[in-house]
Amino acid sequence: xxxxxxxxxxxxxxxxxxxxxxxxxxxxxxxxxxxxxxxxxxxxxxxxxxxxxxxxxxxxxxxxxxxxxxxxxxxxxxxxxxxxxxxxxxxxxxxxxxxxxxxxxxxxxxxxxxxxxxxxxxxxxxxxxxxxxxxxxxxxxxxxxxxxxxxxxxxxxxxxxxxxxxxxxxxxxxxxxxxxxxxxxxxxxxxxxxxxxxxxxxxxxxxxxxxxxxxxxxxxxxxxxxxxxxxxxxxxx
Numbered sequence: 001x002x003x004x005x006x007x008x009x010x011x012x013x014x015x016x017x018x019x020x021x022x023x024x025x026x027x028x029x030x031x032x033x034x035x036x037x038x039x040x041x042x043x044x045x046x047x048x049x050x051x052x053x054x055x056x057x058x059x060x061x062x063x064x065x066x067x068x069x070x071x072x073x074x075x076x077x078x079x080x081x082x083x084x085x086x087x088x089x090x091x092x093x094x095x096x097x098x099x100x101x102x103x104x105x106x107x108x109x110x111x112x113x114x115x116x117x118x119x120x121x122x123x124x125x126x127x128x129x130x131x132x133x134x135x136x137x138x139x140x141x142x143x144x145x146x147x148x149x150x151x152x153x154x155x156x157x158x159x160x161x162x163x164x165x166x167x168x169x170x171x172x173x174x175x176x177x178x179x180x181x182x183x184x185x186x187x188x189x190x191x192x193x194x195x196x197x198x199x200x201x202x203x204x205x206x207x208x209x210x211x212x213x214x215x216x217x218x219x220x221x222x223x224x225x226x227x228x229x230x231x232x233x234x235x236x237x
Contacts, residue, residue: 003086005043008036018232022099024180025237099234102161102201105175105186134236135160135174138210139187142218152212156220158189159205159231162198167219169193172206177235184235193222203230 014020015033024032130137135158141151160172163186171188175181191206198204208222 001043001046004039008039008043011036021233021235022181025177027237028179099230100175100181100184102163102173105161105163105173105184130154130156134158135172135189136176136187136236138189138220142189145218148212148216148218151210151218154210155208156210157205157207158220159203159228160188161203161230162200163188164200165190167217170197172204172220174236175234177237181235187236190219191222191225192219193225195222195225198225198227203228 011020011032014023015029015036020026020029020032133141133156138156138158145151158172160174163171163173165171167190170191170193172191173186173188175184176187177184191208192211205224205226205228206220206222207224208220210218211221212218
């Protein structure tokens, strides 16, 4: 109960400081905060339980139950579980909140757009309504459109971090999250830039134009590439 209470307090503090979005989709903040409050309420209520009452079930324990409780495997499992849970809680206290790294994004890159990037992205892009598009949306369009010429000349303004490119001077990448960082998927679009390539992992702001090549592939020709610090919301959702 103590370990769960610590995690609940950490969750609430992250929510109050606006850093919970580093771990979960902001749409799920209400649920995480609600569960943290429930845990803390349960912790407070547990102090009302008389000492020793947790072992008094109103009936005699049979021999099989006593044998199970004293079994070495059960004891070992309890110890291992306690140590693992304590380790997780200690890490949440000593490690500062941080976003997932560019190295992790590259290790998860399988060359495909995010699985849950949005099935309507291509249809919406075809109408020219792309002002709110992020890297994930454009990655879906680039990978799945059957009419690349329709997007030739579209202006873009995007923010992401630099990864090595296979079809351009470099890739502009963001991690796309559905629920939490466990399901984070990288999305990347190729950038063509006549200037120097920023360091891998460097966050940049890109202003440019979508161009279609002779082989029907789309890329962004950058007009301006500006190095920036990591944004407060490093993920796309």
